[in-house]
Amino acid sequence: MKTFSLSNRLAVVLLAGALASPLAFAQGVFEGSGEVSDPNCVGDGCGYVPAEQASEQDFQYGENSEVSSAESASGEQVPADSVVSDSTLADSAKVATMNIDEEDDDAPHYVAENAAEYRARKEGFSRGVQFGVRVSGGVNKSFGQKSGDWNIGPEFGAGLMARLPLGESFGVATELNFSYRHYGYESESDYGEYEATVKEMLFEIPVMGQLVVDEDGLFFALGVNLGLKMSGESEFKQTITAEGHKSKETRSNTIPTVGVEIGGLADIGYVVNRWLVMDLRVVQNFTNVLDLDRIAESTLMHSKLYTMHVSLGVTLLL
Structure with a gap:
C-alpha cells in the first residue's frame, strides 16, 4: 500500500511538469519565437x-x-x-x-536709429520757424554782349537764414548774406593788351519756396535773389605797343558796377540731420552788372554782362 502511494505521487509530479513546460515556452520570449513585449504597455501583466x-x-x-x-x-x-x-x-x-x-x-538698433534720424530731419526742417547760419563758396561766369573776355571768378558768402514751414513738404525761406565777388577781364587788340579786375562787396537777400520731394530729406527751391552793393572797386591795365616801344598805364575805378542786382534762383539741397543742411545754388542775374552810364573805358562800352553764380552752401540750423 505504501509503495503504491509513492508511485502515485511521482506520477503526479511528472504529469504537472509536462503540462507546465508548454505553457512556459508559450509565454516566454526566446530567440526565434517571433514575439516581443508590447511597447505600448507599462507595468506588470503586459502581454x-x-x-x-x-x-x-x-x-x-x-x-x-x-x-x-x-x-x-x-x-x-x-x-x-x-x-x-x-x-x-x-x-x-x-x-x-x-x-x-x-x-x-543690430537690426532693431539700426531701425530705431534710422527712425530717429528721419524724425530729427523732419523736426529740424518741417516743424516750427527755423533759424540758421549759412556759409558758401563758388564761382561766377558772365554771359551776354562782349562777355567772352571775362574769366571765371571766385566768390564767397556768409549770413543768416530763416525758414517758415507751411506744411510737411513745403516752406518759405529767406536769407541775409554778405558776399564777396571777383571778376577778371583779359583782351587783346591791334593797339595792345588789356587787363581788368572788378571786386564787389554786397548784401544778398534771396527769397525762395522749398519743396521736400523725398522722405530722406531731399528738397528743391525756386525764388528770386536781390543784391545790394555795399562797395566796389576796379582796376584797368593797358599796355600799348607802338614803334617797338611799350607803354603801360593803370587806371582805378573806371569800371563801375550797378548798385542793385536782381536774378532768379534755383536750389537743390539735402537735410543731413536736425542741425545740418547742404545745398547747391544757382543764381542768374537779369541786370547788367556794369553801369554803362558811368563807365570810362572805351573797350568795355556797350558791354552787357549777365552773370551766373554757382555756389555750394552749408547751413547750420540753430
Missing part, C-alpha cells in the same frame, strides 16, 4: 505582440512625434520615442532662433 506589429507601431510614433505633448496632456499613453523627437525638434528650433537673433542683433 506580448508579434515583432512585426511592434516595429510598425514604433515607426508610426517616430513619424508622428508632434502628438506627444497633446496626448500627454489628455492622459493617454505617449511613446518614449515621440518625447525624444519633440525635444530634439525644440532644441533645433531654439538653436536656429538663437542664430537668427545673433545675426540680426
Whole structure:
C-alpha cells in the first residue's frame, strides 16, 4: 500500500511538469519565437505582440512625434520615442532662433536709429520757424554782349537764414548774406593788351519756396535773389605797343558796377540731420552788372554782362 502511494505521487509530479513546460515556452520570449513585449504597455501583466506589429507601431510614433505633448496632456499613453523627437525638434528650433537673433542683433538698433534720424530731419526742417547760419563758396561766369573776355571768378558768402514751414513738404525761406565777388577781364587788340579786375562787396537777400520731394530729406527751391552793393572797386591795365616801344598805364575805378542786382534762383539741397543742411545754388542775374552810364573805358562800352553764380552752401540750423 505504501509503495503504491509513492508511485502515485511521482506520477503526479511528472504529469504537472509536462503540462507546465508548454505553457512556459508559450509565454516566454526566446530567440526565434517571433514575439516581443508590447511597447505600448507599462507595468506588470503586459502581454506580448508579434515583432512585426511592434516595429510598425514604433515607426508610426517616430513619424508622428508632434502628438506627444497633446496626448500627454489628455492622459493617454505617449511613446518614449515621440518625447525624444519633440525635444530634439525644440532644441533645433531654439538653436536656429538663437542664430537668427545673433545675426540680426543690430537690426532693431539700426531701425530705431534710422527712425530717429528721419524724425530729427523732419523736426529740424518741417516743424516750427527755423533759424540758421549759412556759409558758401563758388564761382561766377558772365554771359551776354562782349562777355567772352571775362574769366571765371571766385566768390564767397556768409549770413543768416530763416525758414517758415507751411506744411510737411513745403516752406518759405529767406536769407541775409554778405558776399564777396571777383571778376577778371583779359583782351587783346591791334593797339595792345588789356587787363581788368572788378571786386564787389554786397548784401544778398534771396527769397525762395522749398519743396521736400523725398522722405530722406531731399528738397528743391525756386525764388528770386536781390543784391545790394555795399562797395566796389576796379582796376584797368593797358599796355600799348607802338614803334617797338611799350607803354603801360593803370587806371582805378573806371569800371563801375550797378548798385542793385536782381536774378532768379534755383536750389537743390539735402537735410543731413536736425542741425545740418547742404545745398547747391544757382543764381542768374537779369541786370547788367556794369553801369554803362558811368563807365570810362572805351573797350568795355556797350558791354552787357549777365552773370551766373554757382555756389555750394552749408547751413547750420540753430
